[in-house]
Amino acid sequence: MSATSSNKTLIDRLGTELVPVRRLLSPGQRTLGWLLVVAAIAVVLLMLYGVHPMLHRWEGAPDLAWAALGAVITAITAAWAAFALGIPGRHARWAWVPVPGMLLWIGASGLGCLRHWIAPHTSIANLHQASDCLIFIISFSIPLSALMILLLRRACPLRPVLTAVMVGLASASASASLLEICHAYDAAATDLLTHVVAVGVVVALNAAMGGRLLSSY
Amino acid sequence: MSHALIAGTLRSADRRLPSWPSTLHPMTAESTAADTSKSPDQRRARWMALAQAGDRRTYEKLLAESVALIRAVAWRKGVAHDHLDDVVQETLITIHRVRHTFDPGRSYDAWVTAIASRRAIDALRGHGRRVRRELHDDFALDSHPDLHDASAATESLQRARQLHAAIAELPPGQREAIEQLGLRERSLSEVAELTGRKSGALKVNLHRAIKALRGRFHGDS
Structure with a gap:
């Protein structure tokens, strides 16, 4: 069978199999859907821990509020980038979109390392408490990553590893944002290091496992 | 781009x-006007x-x-x-x-x-993998040179022709399975998608095709 006739045969067969399809929602709409789940978790945590302790902490150390804002922006932009990268033809430059939010998040958190000069009486996490943060971020990141990968399975991520890295970043930053609600300590060096390790673990796991799950195309 | x-x-x-x-297919006048x-x-x-x-x-x-x-x-x-x-x-x-x-x-x-x-x-990655395997074969050939290269090449060509003839005589399902899975090195899922047949049926056909070819060339039952 010649190549031309085999192409024609394949086209005929694909034509016979054609059924109407429901178009994929836009990356913005799917990002909104995923963020609604994160928001629902945030509401539950706010009901459990209350909003006042968080506001009180932010009042005492405004850089914590900036760090939280950076984490929220990173979660939104990384999720948007992941869903955009799931569509063929979208540029890899989408992966740079979360960078400004990340810089704000890391920069403001880094200020916590100077805490004993800025606000010496703030409560700082010890190693045991910092490990709680690690567990919190990782355990919230797992279901959030799983949900996003599930949503992306219907898309066509042609760059599976890069997409999975964005999934990991979105999940880890969303988890760090949620942690802010019930985080009783300031961002000291131990805490910052814990957050970095947690985000790194989540991103690496996603790149390794999520990349495989998303590479069916 | x-x-x-x-x-x-x-x-x-x-x-x-x-x-x-x-x-x-010929286009309708309406769609042609809209498309131009x-x-x-x-x-x-x-x-x-x-x-x-x-x-x-x-x-x-x-x-x-x-x-x-x-x-x-x-x-x-x-x-x-x-x-x-x-x-x-x-x-x-x-x-x-x-x-x-x-x-x-x-x-x-x-x-x-x-x-x-x-x-x-x-496709390039798949081709690269095949080339690496072939390089390994070249190494083996260099290490064990055949003293009768010309006759070996003729024999090899004859065997290839016999194999192609034997494949051509297989029933259509088996022939398709061996061509797509064996010769073109496509995956089961790709061939299933391409031919519209189930993976299980393709596996059975491939197995039967190999058995038939083995029987023909080596006399195995």
Whole structure:
């Protein structure tokens, strides 16, 4: 069978199999859907821990509020980038979109390392408490990553590893944002290091496992 | 990638590569009038929107028109001429599977180019793996030179002809399974997608084909 006739045969067969399809929602709409789940978790945590302790902490150390804002922006932009990268033809430059939010998040958190000069009486996490943060971020990141990968399975991520890295970043930053609600300590060096390790673990796991799950195309 | 670049590539590719007929079915006067007012990319985007709604004739026309673009992309990526149609077929299958991801408000050509690029890279990687295996065989041949090279080559050619003849005599299902899975090294899922047959049936046919060939050449039952 010649190549031309085999192409024609394949086209005929694909034509016979054609059924109407429901178009994929836009990356913005799917990002909104995923963020609604994160928001629902945030509401539950706010009901459990209350909003006042968080506001009180932010009042005492405004850089914590900036760090939280950076984490929220990173979660939104990384999720948007992941869903955009799931569509063929979208540029890899989408992966740079979360960078400004990340810089704000890391920069403001880094200020916590100077805490004993800025606000010496703030409560700082010890190693045991910092490990709680690690567990919190990782355990919230797992279901959030799983949900996003599930949503992306219907898309066509042609760059599976890069997409999975964005999934990991979105999940880890969303988890760090949620942690802010019930985080009783300031961002000291131990805490910052814990957050970095947690985000790194989540991103690496996603790149390794999520990349495989998303590479069916 | 700009549309001008794609169009330029297509024009240059058309000079080098055999092209696919531009239409399979005659267009209606209404659709022709509507399509002439748009760029080719916009027209194809509109056709894909119709295909998403289940318009088979437009879909087939669109896929036929996409072949030249896919070949041009694969050629530009460095896929050898002999393997261009493998990339075309893999890309067409992927287009079919993920047609719901296309947004009619965006460029169809950019969407197809991204898929074709990916399939071309897959083909190059697959080819690279085969080359590495073949290099290993070359090493073995160098280490154990045959004293009767000419006769060995003739014998090898005869055996290849006998094998092809034996494959040609197999029942259609078995022949298809051995050609696609054995000779073209496609995966079970790809062949299932390509032929519309179930993986289980393909496995059974492959097993029976190997058994039949073994019986023919070695007398095994």
